Amino acid sequence: MAKRVVVFLNQFFGQIGGEEMASVGFSVKDEPIGPAVAMKMNLGDEFEVVGTVIAGDEYFAAAPDKTAEEEGLPLVEPFKPDLFLAGPAFAAGRYTVSCGAMCKAVSKALGIPVITAMDPDAPGVDIYKKDVYIVKTGNNAREMPKTVKKMCALAKYLCAEHTEKSNMFSLQYLPDPAEFDYIKMDRLYNIFTEETVAKRSVDKLLQKVRGEKYETEVEPDRFETFPAPEAIKDMSKCRIAFASDGGLVPKGNPDKMLTRSNLKWKAYDIESLYKDYEVAHAGYFNDYVLEDPNRLAPLNILKEFVAEGKLGGVSDLFYSMPACTTVSKQGTANGIEMAKMMKERGDVDAVILTST
Amino acid sequence: MRLEMENVKITDIQEADKTHVENGVLYINKKELExxxxEDEKIASVEINFAKPGQNVRILNVQDVQEPRCKVGVExxxxxxxxxxxxxxxxxxxRRLEGAAIVVSNPTTRRVENGLLDMNGExxxxxxxxxxCIVSLTYYPSELAEERPFEENIKRASLRAGVFLARAAEGAPVDSVDVYESSPLDEKAQGLPRIGLVLQAYTPQFDYMAVPDKIIYGTAISGMLPTVLHPNEVIDGGLVGWNAMKAIDTLSFQNHAMVREMLSRHGKEINFVGVICVTANTMLDLRMRCSSMVAGIAxxxxxxxGVVVxxxxxxxPHAxxxxxxxxxxxxxxxxxTFTTPLTSAGTLGDTILxxxxxxxxxxxxxxxxxxxxFKFKADTFYGGTAETKIYSSEQVPQFAGDEQIRVEQYLIAGCQDHCGSRNVITKEF
Known part of the structure; x- marks a missing residue:
């Protein structure tokens, strides 16, 4: 049986009208319209485009994710699709966002392959590249035939039953980003190579030693450097909070923090945390911290200082991001959120960061 | 230094009255091996099982994998x-029994992260x-044993078992001989780039119960100063595996791919001068001392x-x-320098440490x-049972008898190693 395909388009490509019709709400056709006709041809007999969902760019602009989830998704679901395509949106600001929002909503709810297409610099890319396949385009709709062809090639790969041996250690079948020309989705996986790590490293070292051209296998991001903040003048008025990557969480780990590659953070009530806790961190032996969490972040010492008048106070929250082998960018993002929360509460003058 | 490695290929393994090798079959008298x-009184008992490729066998609580080997003509x-x-x-x-391996299982361990090996399935x-062809050894401690020393006991007992098996192949035809011979003074190597290997062999962050594993000439290397070794020492018993599976084991050292790659180019493209063996360090002064001394030695x-680190x-250890x-x-x-990206979310650039x-x-x-x-329905379990817990960093309870489990690759014995032998790279998708 042919796989069922639903396509999302804006008012222009959906043949309703130009910018003057950009505020138009959703409409549904049970046939392919505009680019969806080209998709039908490229996909061939094993696919059937069963519907086209259309909405205006401006209609989407105010709350793209909410609009997609609450209005767009209920129109897609009845078609029982096996594949969802949106756009291509090229470099159009609002259209790239609505395509991304629709794809994300459909993927999350239905778990089917979703594909859109955009210019790599378009605003929709940064928001949705981790969640949906975005085929690369230029900024001009003249590339329509080429782009539709690429989207359909990727769609066929994603919908295929793979029986060949996977070249991935995780035994998955992910499309090659270069071959299928999609924007990388912040996923990292081990693949099998022709040459061993040993052979590659000696080859490359020899190129470097001989003064030949050599290519690194990883180009690290450069960390931001910033000046240290001013020292605290009067500790007796200073209120301190702990932020730690050491993995201290309430007993039972209610937020399901991971012991490795965790990306989440949470502020916990420090008094109850120190009474009933566990450790979510696989990068060190947790025994000493499990015996006494003051070894990770010395709350007992700070309390003594407060009692002696040496310190102004201790925050009643413990900021925890278990961070064994995680993504540094996520650490930065979480740090910004923590700082924002501390500022809003207005009860912290300085933070002690403890690591393991 | 010259080492002749006599390869005796093993393609099958069977129980027999006499332990010997014939036509590629390793015959073992279990009683003799036992x-x-x-001989070690800390070991109360050992279960000996054989496992072959394609059998629906899952081996659990794996702490080391070793290739059976013995020195020839010397006691x-x-x-x-x-x-x-x-x-x-x-x-x-x-002499090495190529194609055979001893898998060391310790079902009474209190470690939560333990290795496994499937002989079939995904x-x-x-x-x-x-x-x-696997000789699975499952150990049980006597009353005299303590958890941490017991790990050393069973690693040593398994190495002895390997020596016994390799010796039993005396007289069997040798399939091939590899010669590993190098000296920085070799005439053929003069004028070629002088190359070394900095071999980070251990990290004390995994000192289970605050006791380091003994991996170099019978001693621990936590806190150790850099040590210079001849490449042959690494692949011929100077180094042995850790006490737990950490994508490194005795077999990885015995067949150390970086060492063998460099040896194979000695006198042709490079002068392979030597190996500088180091540990990673948890304390800053240890780390800086080690780094500066490595640079001085090199x-x-x-x-x-040039060196590969x-x-x-x-x-x-990235630090x-x-x-x-x-x-x-x-x-x-x-x-x-090596990096091992340690997460599956992100880009290569932002995961490197x-x-x-x-x-x-x-x-x-x-x-x-x-x-x-991966899916696999084992009908036989060695080193544990269908109820043995399988570690999940996502904290999802899972057991050896489950039809599908999700495991980090360092716990799948042999899947990854830190000696450069795997055909692997982490790619952005």
Whole structure:
């Protein structure tokens, strides 16, 4: 049986009208319209485009994710699709966002392959590249035939039953980003190579030693450097909070923090945390911290200082991001959120960061 | 130094009255093997099982994998300081049972992260160990044993068992001989780039119960100063595996791919001068001392032009890779430094744990913490039972008898190793 395909388009490509019709709400056709006709041809007999969902760019602009989830998704679901395509949106600001929002909503709810297409610099890319396949385009709709062809090639790969041996250690079948020309989705996986790590490293070292051209296998991001903040003048008025990557969480780990590659953070009530806790961190032996969490972040010492008048106070929250082998960018993002929360509460003058 | 490695190929394994090798079949008298193992009074009992490629067998609580080997024509020279007397490893003749492996299981361990090996099913596609003829040894401690020393006891007993099996192949035809011979003074190597290997062999962050594993000539290397070794010492028993699976085991050292790659080019493209063996360090002064001494040895003692700096498991060892690499580059020794991306979310650039501008040749050695979800219905379990817990970093309860489990690759014996032997790279998708 042919796989069922639903396509999302804006008012222009959906043949309703130009910018003057950009505020138009959703409409549904049970046939392919505009680019969806080209998709039908490229996909061939094993696919059937069963519907086209259309909405205006401006209609989407105010709350793209909410609009997609609450209005767009209920129109897609009845078609029982096996594949969802949106756009291509090229470099159009609002259209790239609505395509991304629709794809994300459909993927999350239905778990089917979703594909859109955009210019790599378009605003929709940064928001949705981790969640949906975005085929690369230029900024001009003249590339329509080429782009539709690429989207359909990727769609066929994603919908295929793979029986060949996977070249991935995780035994998955992910499309090659270069071959299928999609924007990388912040996923990292081990693949099998022709040459061993040993052979590659000696080859490359020899190129470097001989003064030949050599290519690194990883180009690290450069960390931001910033000046240290001013020292605290009067500790007796200073209120301190702990932020730690050491993995201290309430007993039972209610937020399901991971012991490795965790990306989440949470502020916990420090008094109850120190009474009933566990450790979510696989990068060190947790025994000493499990015996006494003051070894990770010395709350007992700070309390003594407060009692002696040496310190102004201790925050009643413990900021925890278990961070064994995680993504540094996520650490930065979480740090910004923590700082924002501390500022809003207005009860912290300085933070002690403890690591393991 | 010259080492002749006699390869006796093993393609099958069977129980027999007499332990010997004939036509590629390793015949084992279990009683004899048991006696060799039970010489150690800390071991109450051992279960001996055989597992072959394609069988629906899952081996659990794996702590080491070893290739059966013995020294030929010399007594008490196997694994100096562990099994044999102290002597220089890497010389003379060694017999190896190629294609056979001893898998060491410790079901009474209190460690939560333990290795496993399937002989069939999906995970058998991603580890070369599933294609070997396996002697599975499952150990139980006597009342005299304590948890941590017991791990050393069973590693040593298994090495002795391997020596016994390799010796039993005496008289069997040798299929091939590899000669590993090198000296920095070799005439053919003069004028070629002087190359070394910085071998990070251990990290104390995995000192279980605050006791380090003994992996070099019978001693621990936590806190150790850099040590210079001849390449042959690494592959001929000077180093043995850790006490737990960390994508490194005795078999990885015995067949150390970086060492063998460099040896194979000695006198042709390079002068392979030597190996500098180091541990990662948890304390800053230890790390900086080690880094500066590595640079001194490399530049002024071994007079190297270039080194590969190889990394062991963990996030923190990247810090040592980085400080050693920078010290080496500043001393004028060119480097290729390893990284192992440790998460499956992100880009290669933002998961790497160092970014010194001096380190401009970084080798992507694969992510040992990557997870594989795989199906396999075992009908036989060695080293544990269907109820044995399988570690999940996502904290999802799972058991050896489940039809599908999700496991980090460093716990699948042989899937990844830190010696450069795997055909792997971590790629952005």
């Amino acid at each position: 006696e060799v193992i039970l 008490n020279a196997d694994y100096p300081g562990v099994v044999g007397n102290f002597c220089i490893a890497g010389q003379g003749k060694t 995970s058998a596609q991603i580890t070369p160990y599933s294609k070997k 530049k002024h003692v071994l007079c190297l032009d 190889e990394k062991i498991l963990g996030g923190m 040592d890779i980085s400080t050693m690499g920078v010290a080496l580059e500043r001393a004028g020794v060119k480097t290729a 160092y970014n010194d501008k001096e380190l401009d040749l970084i080798i992507n050695a694969g992510n040992p913490f990557e997870k594989t979800t």
